[in-house]
Amino acid sequence: MTRFRFVNGHVATQGGVLPGAEIVVDGDRIASIGTVEGSADTIDLNGGWVVPGYIDTQVNGGGGVLFNDRLDVDGIATMAAAHAVYGTTAMLPTLVSETPDKIARALDAIDEAIEAKVPGIVGIHVEGPVLNPARKGIHDPTRFRDLDEEMIAVLTRPRKGKVMLTIAPERVPVATIRRLAEAGVLVSAGHSEASYEQAVEAFGAGVVGVTHLYNAMPAMQQRVPGLAGATLDDPRPYAGLIIDGFHVSAPMLRLAMKARPFDKLMLVTDAMSSVGAVEKDFVLHGRHIDVSGGKCTYTDGTLAGSDLDMGSAVANAVEQLRIRVDQAAAMAATHPAAFLGLSHERGALAQGLRADWVVLDAALKPVETRIASAEPVAA
DSSP states (O other): OEEEEEESSEEEETTEEESOEEEEEETTEEEEEEOOOSSTTOEEOTTOEEEEOEEEEEEOEETTEEGGGOOSHHHHHHHHHHHHTTTEEEEEEEEESOOHHHHHHHHHHHHHHHHTTOTTBOEEEEEOSSOOGGGOTTSOGGGOOOOOHHHHHHHHSOOSSEEEEEEOGGGSOHHHHHHHHHTTOEEEEOSOOOOHHHHHHHHHHTEEEETTTTTTSOOOOSSOOHHHHHHHHOSSSEEEEOOSSSSSOHHHHHHHHHHSOGGGEEEOOOBOTTTTOSSOOEEETTEEEEEETTEEEOTTSOBOSBOOOHHHHHHHHHHHHTOOHHHHHHHHTHHHHHHTTOTTTSSSOOTTSBOOEEEEOTTOOEEEEEOTTSOOEEO
16 A cells, blocks of 8 residues: 655545545555644645546647547557646547548547556547537538438447547437437537527437537527527536636636536536647648647637646636636546546545546646556656
């Protein structure tokens, strides 16, 4: 067993925030969390924090690698390593609207990465291609298509990790949504023109998430609430928020906080290959994307994912949502773990869960990331 004795700061455990704690680790699990006795072999947090490892359900790339371009174990490992520096201990590499053959290859690549024990890989997010062209965002609409039996078979085949699928629910029959959900696919609504009624019907059929709330969907109107309004009104789905200062204004973020159950809100980065990379600009589906000032844009001004890391997302959430650090950490760890059905092993500092955590300095910048059974990653 290994003992980690943190003092002079804050440790965000499942039972509450402690001023210090001794975390005993046995293998890859937390054996116990207790008070610190004595002063020997302690780690001085200097006013900083220990929080559960962050879990990101939307990661398009990192470390100079775009998942669409590197459907192999090495590329996936590079992405995971880049995000680990910023506190992410589990993630879903995300495929931006691709052809059926590339979707199949991406699913197989994630299986291979999990089999190879790449730290932090817990599944895949297939974003598109069953999206609404009117809300395409940076996705290439020439790749959009309906959900046919071939694609359903690929998506519902047993996998080693979680499979998340973003669809425009107005393009998929309710019976098909139910079929995907019953097969274990985590269906999320996004890039959509769905009406309020269509969205609520989809939630009832098995849509359990809303991909980047407010973005790539119509603005709410007094008589036409749409998908955004349905998400604020209906307590069932989890909703991802990109808090980078560009995607959503702070008042709209706070509105979501007031309207929705707190435990159904998740932080996501929608990160591109620029995170953790020296060369920031990149190419997506043949289009050059400019990255400057933390913002990823195409030549026409369209946002193209983000240059956001989860460490910054947590700090931004504290500032823009006006919440406590432990609440922001829950949005980045506890809530996405529940969404993924992984609360039995991740998402909190508690006895029996994986020993995944992030040490933050007093300014909430990640200092060190620990992923159970892997070497600690220093920022």
